[in-house]
Structures are given as C-alpha cells and as structure tokens.
Amino acid sequence: MQETQKLELQYNKEGKIYSPLGKRYKVATPEEIIRQKFVCTLVNSYKYNLEQMQEEVKTQKGKNAARADIVIWKSPKDKQDKNPPLIIVECKADTIRISEGDYAQGESYARLTNAPFFVTHNNYETRFWRVIKDKMPGFTQEIANIPENNASDKEIDKLLKDLVVFKEDEFAKILWECHCHIRDNDKFDPTKAFDEIAKILFMKVYVERKLIKGEADNKFTIEYVKEAEKYNPNYLEWLFNETKKEFAKDQIFIDNEKIELKNATIYKIIERLQIYNLSNTSSDIKGVAFEKFLGQTFRGELGQFFTPRPIVEFMIEMINPQENEVSCDPASGSGGFLIRIFSKVRELIQQDIIKQYEAYKQSIVKDINNITDIEAKKLTSKKNELEKQLETDTQGTRLFKLSNHCIYGTDANDRMARTSKMNMIMHGDGHGGIHHHDGLLNINGIFENRFDIILTNPPFGSNVRKENTIRAEDAQTYLNNNGEVSYTEEKKEQIENYYKTYGKETYQNAQRKILDNIGKPIASLFALKPNLESDKTEHLFINRCLDLLKPGVEWESFCQKVCLIRQMQNMCESL
Known part of the structure; x- marks a missing residue:
C-alpha cells in the first residue's frame, strides 16, 4: 500500500x-x-x-x-x-x-x-x-x-472521556477529596496527608512531561500501573524515584523520600486524577485551585494563616512591580506574594512584546490590507525575535531573567518552603529562588541592600529566644584556615555561579555575616530601629526587611504600610 x-x-x-x-x-x-x-x-x-x-x-x-x-x-x-x-x-x-x-x-x-x-x-x-x-x-x-x-x-x-483539563473549582475539589481519602484510609494527620498528595501530583506532572516529549504510554493510569506491577512489584516506587530525578534541581524532595501510602490509596488517587491533563491546564486555573486546596488544608486544619488573596492583590497593585525589579519575601509561606509579582510582571512583558510587534508592524506596513512579501518577511523575523523573550528555559530572555534572577523567598518551615515551590510551579515558574532557610539569615541571593521590593506577611506573636543561635550549617560556605570564605568541592560549581550572579566580594560579605557570628543569638545581627524589641519575631523581620531593601526607604513610611496591611488582614480573618 x-x-x-x-x-x-x-x-x-x-x-x-x-x-x-x-x-x-x-x-x-x-x-x-x-x-x-x-x-x-x-x-x-x-x-x-x-x-x-x-x-x-x-x-x-x-x-x-x-x-x-x-x-x-x-x-x-x-x-x-x-x-x-x-x-x-x-x-x-x-x-x-x-x-x-x-x-x-x-x-x-x-x-x-x-x-x-x-x-x-x-x-x-x-x-x-x-x-x-x-x-x-x-x-x-x-x-x-x-x-x-x-x-x-x-x-x-x-x-x-480522555485526559481533560481541570476547571478551577473541579481541581480544588478533587485535590481535597484525595487528601481526605488519605486521611481516612491511612490515618495520617492533615500535614502528612498533604505531603503525600503532593508527591502523587508531581508524579503525574512527570508522566505528562514524558507524554509531551513523545513517550507513547501514559504511565499514570490504573490500568497501566496494574499491568506494570505484574513485571515489577515495586513499580510505584520506581515511578516516584524517576519523578525525584526529574525535579532534583528544584530540591522539592529529599534523596531517600518515599511515598508512604498504602498501594490501595495510591490506586484510588490515580484513578481519580488519571483522566485530567494537568500540563495543559492553564497556570491561572491550576494555581488558583492549588491555593484553594492549600487554604482548606493548612488554614482550617493547622492554624497556618495565609495572607488573603484580596490583600495580596491590593498590595501588588499598590507596589506596582516592574520588569527588572528584584523582589523578596523572607517569610514566603505558600508563595502568594511572589506568585502575584511573577504573574504581574510576566503580563507586563507580554503586553510590551505585543506593543513592540504592533509598533513595528505600523512602521513598515504601508497598506494593512495588502502586505507585501518583503514586509511579511520582516514581520516574521521580528515576531520570532520578540517571541524568544517569552521563553522561560532559555538563558538571557526576559522571562528567564524574571524567573531566575528577580524572585526570591525563604521560609523556616520545610513544608512551607516546599509548598511555595510547588505553588509557583503550578502558577508557571519562578520557583528557583525559593529556599528552606531562616528568613532572618542570608542565603543565595537573599542578603542586605539588594531588593527593590519586599512583600511579606512576617510571623506575628512569637519570640526569638536567646538559644536561637546562628549555626555553621546556616551558611552555604565556610572559613578556611586563613579566615577566607571557601566551600566544599561538591558546592564549587554552585558557589561560583553565585559569585558570577551577585559579585564575589558582595556574596562573600553576605556569607561572612553568618560565618563570623556562629554561636551568637540571631537577634544580635540587627541594629534595631527605634521602638523595636529584640525578642519579638515580627520586629526582627521588619528590621530584616529594611536591611534587605536597597537604601532609601523611610522608616516611618514603612511602618505605616505594615500597620495598614496588618489591620486589613485582621479584618479579613474576622469575616
């Protein structure tokens, strides 16, 4: 034939x-x-x-x-x-x-x-x-x-009936149903149940990435899993290990982490999720639904309070972040502020790309209803040139810079840091600058006099005790015998990249602030502003925010904004 x-x-x-x-x-x-x-x-x-x-x-x-x-x-x-x-x-x-x-x-x-x-x-x-x-x-x-x-x-x-994309409410509902099934069937507490559903979600994302790249078989279906287990009884463990390799650079999972659910529970969740296409679901729908799920899980069950979305959006509009501005949240929680900054600036870049293309089109096209071949070639060339700037995985593009050099956050709670990374991945990207680390201490690109924007909901109502001291493991480097900032061989490439990004002397000075104060109370790092108390966590975070900002912020104006935002949040939480 x-x-x-x-x-x-x-x-x-x-x-x-x-x-x-x-x-x-x-x-x-x-x-x-x-x-x-x-x-x-x-x-x-x-x-x-x-x-x-x-x-x-x-x-x-x-x-x-x-x-x-x-x-x-x-x-x-x-x-x-x-x-x-x-x-x-x-x-x-x-x-x-x-x-x-x-x-x-x-x-x-x-x-x-x-x-x-x-x-x-x-x-x-x-x-x-x-x-x-x-x-x-x-x-x-x-x-x-x-x-x-x-x-x-x-x-x-x-x-x-094949893979379909989620609608926002549907996705949030299904996540919650899976979460409840884990709690009921495996008797895990809400936080542990959340960790397990997150593992399975990322396992699904991994399989869908393979499908997009041309792999023939959808390995995330109950039929495929049951068939695969005939030849490999530990198929689900193997699939999760492959998922960990896929996300290794993102530091979402630790090396020896495993799915700790009963197989029957995993089967039930796979069966519930298998018809949906997570990769093709828009980042807006996926992200909002994931946030709803987080709200149900953490706010209602654990007492973890996230800044209400209307407050976040109000603050973003008030700050009006722009391209090339560097932003940080030193108590990032679920990543709400950073996600909105990323989305807002990405939208500005997209609008600018359109504006540039349309302006170029008007400048070269004499008759819009009768475009010549020469004009068409120029338009195509310009379009291809502009579109490259919207690629997130190509170094040097505008979106790559936004994702990798303009968004930073940290949270002392490992679950929250991981959740923040997941949340940002669901929303499109920008998760590379998120760390599990004490927000009061320097790490990666988070150090003094560096940021154009600080948006945060600092931890309120707790105290920093004297025994909360700076540890050697809080630094990414160490001091050699000559008192110079150095690093282990396995961290060589990573630290050298930090040197290139932030400047060697600047980065070493940021690390010295930890290395020169090992064993001392964390509060001793700060020359506190007037009326701030050294044992109040929120006071130290306010001081930290001011230190992180580039010089020029007025103390009184900053405090007034913090008080206004806190009052608005209290009002939202009381409704």
Whole structure:
C-alpha cells in the first residue's frame, strides 16, 4: 500500500506561502504561517482531506461579518451541501497566550455555524473545546483533543472521556477529596496527608512531561500501573524515584523520600486524577485551585494563616512591580506574594512584546490590507525575535531573567518552603529562588541592600529566644584556615555561579555575616530601629526587611504600610 504523501509548507521564489485550501500563494505574514502550519497538522496528524476544509469562512451574513480561520466538515459532501461543520479553528497571534476573549470568539463562531467542536491555536498552545449546545454561551467543556477524520461515535465518546483539563473549582475539589481519602484510609494527620498528595501530583506532572516529549504510554493510569506491577512489584516506587530525578534541581524532595501510602490509596488517587491533563491546564486555573486546596488544608486544619488573596492583590497593585525589579519575601509561606509579582510582571512583558510587534508592524506596513512579501518577511523575523523573550528555559530572555534572577523567598518551615515551590510551579515558574532557610539569615541571593521590593506577611506573636543561635550549617560556605570564605568541592560549581550572579566580594560579605557570628543569638545581627524589641519575631523581620531593601526607604513610611496591611488582614480573618 502506497504511503500517503505528507502535506508540507510551500513557499515560492518571492517568499509567498502556499494556501492549499485557497489554492493560491499568499503573503507569508506571521499570522498566515500559523494558519498554514495548522492546516498541515490537520491533514498529516488528523487525516482530514483538503476537500472537507475551507479557510476564511463567513460565520454569518453581512458585509462586515467575521470570518473563521479554518472550518472542517465531516465529509466533502457535508461541505458541498452546506451542512453544519464539525470543527471551527481560530488561529491567534503568537505574541501572547490565548486569552478568555479568544475562547469566546471561537465559541461564538462554533455556535453560529452549529459546530460541536472548536479549537484555539497558536504556537504556544492548542486548546480543544466542546460546545454544550443546551447551555447558554460561555458554557463550554475543554477536552483533550478533537476527533480524527472518520472517527466513530465510540472513538469520539472515548475522546471526550480522555485526559481533560481541570476547571478551577473541579481541581480544588478533587485535590481535597484525595487528601481526605488519605486521611481516612491511612490515618495520617492533615500535614502528612498533604505531603503525600503532593508527591502523587508531581508524579503525574512527570508522566505528562514524558507524554509531551513523545513517550507513547501514559504511565499514570490504573490500568497501566496494574499491568506494570505484574513485571515489577515495586513499580510505584520506581515511578516516584524517576519523578525525584526529574525535579532534583528544584530540591522539592529529599534523596531517600518515599511515598508512604498504602498501594490501595495510591490506586484510588490515580484513578481519580488519571483522566485530567494537568500540563495543559492553564497556570491561572491550576494555581488558583492549588491555593484553594492549600487554604482548606493548612488554614482550617493547622492554624497556618495565609495572607488573603484580596490583600495580596491590593498590595501588588499598590507596589506596582516592574520588569527588572528584584523582589523578596523572607517569610514566603505558600508563595502568594511572589506568585502575584511573577504573574504581574510576566503580563507586563507580554503586553510590551505585543506593543513592540504592533509598533513595528505600523512602521513598515504601508497598506494593512495588502502586505507585501518583503514586509511579511520582516514581520516574521521580528515576531520570532520578540517571541524568544517569552521563553522561560532559555538563558538571557526576559522571562528567564524574571524567573531566575528577580524572585526570591525563604521560609523556616520545610513544608512551607516546599509548598511555595510547588505553588509557583503550578502558577508557571519562578520557583528557583525559593529556599528552606531562616528568613532572618542570608542565603543565595537573599542578603542586605539588594531588593527593590519586599512583600511579606512576617510571623506575628512569637519570640526569638536567646538559644536561637546562628549555626555553621546556616551558611552555604565556610572559613578556611586563613579566615577566607571557601566551600566544599561538591558546592564549587554552585558557589561560583553565585559569585558570577551577585559579585564575589558582595556574596562573600553576605556569607561572612553568618560565618563570623556562629554561636551568637540571631537577634544580635540587627541594629534595631527605634521602638523595636529584640525578642519579638515580627520586629526582627521588619528590621530584616529594611536591611534587605536597597537604601532609601523611610522608616516611618514603612511602618505605616505594615500597620495598614496588618489591620486589613485582621479584618479579613474576622469575616
């Protein structure tokens, strides 16, 4: 049997891109390239024929009626008979993530044409949707994929039950149900139950990362686990060890950590989570749901009080963080302040990318309705150049800098430090600067006179006792026989990276503040501001915040803001 020829992008000598649906060469604008790439995907991956598709289809009558980018019918005959289509595809610009407005636009086209499915697509993400026709507009269901050409009703039904993304309330509810099942079945206290559900969540993230990279088998299903255990009785232990390797650099799990649940409990949780696609769930939904779960777990059960989200958002708006400003929370808790700073600045960067692209477009395009080939090439080149700045894993990009050099936090509670890292991963990234460490002491990039922004809810109501002294293990380096700051061989690369990032002399001075005071009370590090007491934790943290800030902050103004924020939080907690 002869293999079907793949559909590939075609350009002519003038640089125009061929539209197989329009049967003509078109100016290769960035937007047009996105559309033609997806046409190739529909043909090559989903097996649709060009004869059952059409581009730029009016979704309603009228001179200025909107046009759907790509429309797909069940068959060429359905298209010819002008029957309702099967799928509407809305291709969007690549400069930002697809927004809710884009989903609404795709849904509108689908409802107007009576199509049961629609797709929103750019090079960042492709999201698949099912229109619920007996519900009001806005009520859609995100699904794992669209059906392939000639899919049977049974195959479509299986598709609709396949990996789907979470809705916010649904994710939070399922996490809580899994958490309660651990407590009821294994009799763990709330904190221990939280630790165990976190391990399984990251095991699922690991498996999904493998699927994205092309691995054929979904190892996070109850069917796969039961089959794998026939050949490896310790399959779940093996899978968790592989997960630990995946997140080793993030320092989320310790080397000898294990899942301590009964196998029956793990099976139940896998069965509950297996149909959902955590990786494709937007960071906004995933992050908010994870925070709700944290609130239920820690606030209600443990007495751990997190700053209410409205207060956090108010503070972020008041501070108005900007790109390249360095931020810190020395008592980061679940990471709420740092997450909002990261999200706010990421949004500013995305908006600036759009602004730059649109300004460039206006500067070179003479007629927006008749873009020339030369103009299109310039636009594509500019788009590719700007989009690189939105990559989080490429050194030197704007988002890499934000994620790795502008967000810092620490918490003395190891569970909270781990939770903060998890929370930031759920929200998109920026977790690399989070540490399990006493917030009053220097670590990594957290030291004096360095930060543009300090946002924190310091621990209130406790005392720092005289026996709370500085230990040698609180430092990341040590003093050699000559009294010089040095380090062990295994830490050589890490410390040298710190030297490059912060400056060798600056970093060594920050470490000396610990090394020169080993055995002394932590409170002795601070020259306390007026009216602050050396044994009050919140007073030392206020002093620490001022020390961490770059010079120039007025003491009275700082205290007034701290008092205002604390009063607002007290009001929220009393409601």
